[in-house]
Amino acid sequence: MLLDFNSPKPIYLQLAEAIEDNILKGVFEENTQIPSTTEISVKFKINPATAGKGVNLLVDEGIIYKKRGMGMFVCMGARDRILEKRRQNFYKDFIGPLLEEASKLGISREKIVEMIERGNG
Secondary structure, eight states: OOOOTTSSSOHHHHHHHHHHHHHHHTSSOTTOBOOOHHHHHHHHTOOHHHHHHHHHHHHHTTSEEEETTTEEEEOTTHHHHHHHHHHHHHIIIIIHHHHHHHHHHTOOHHHHHHHHHHHHO
């Protein structure tokens, strides 16, 4: 996990995304424990409250859960929830604006697909 202290994105969001990335990569598998907020805060030299805010965000989203007295664990189905969330964000952040701009420019959906395929060649 890497955090960019020069990024305009808040550290707690970067932390949550980094944990999600590790779940997607299989570093943290379902029903396995993730590092504690104390471990995270020490490793990255961040305020424990910031680490807690990032972790609690994932708890609220059903990505991780707390086992009282034991720590934080990855929920069953977490990977699928992350993928779905990120697909929706991808559409909202990239595809929607792309289609809107293409419409303004008179570019058809077929032409967009052709442009994308040409970029992959």
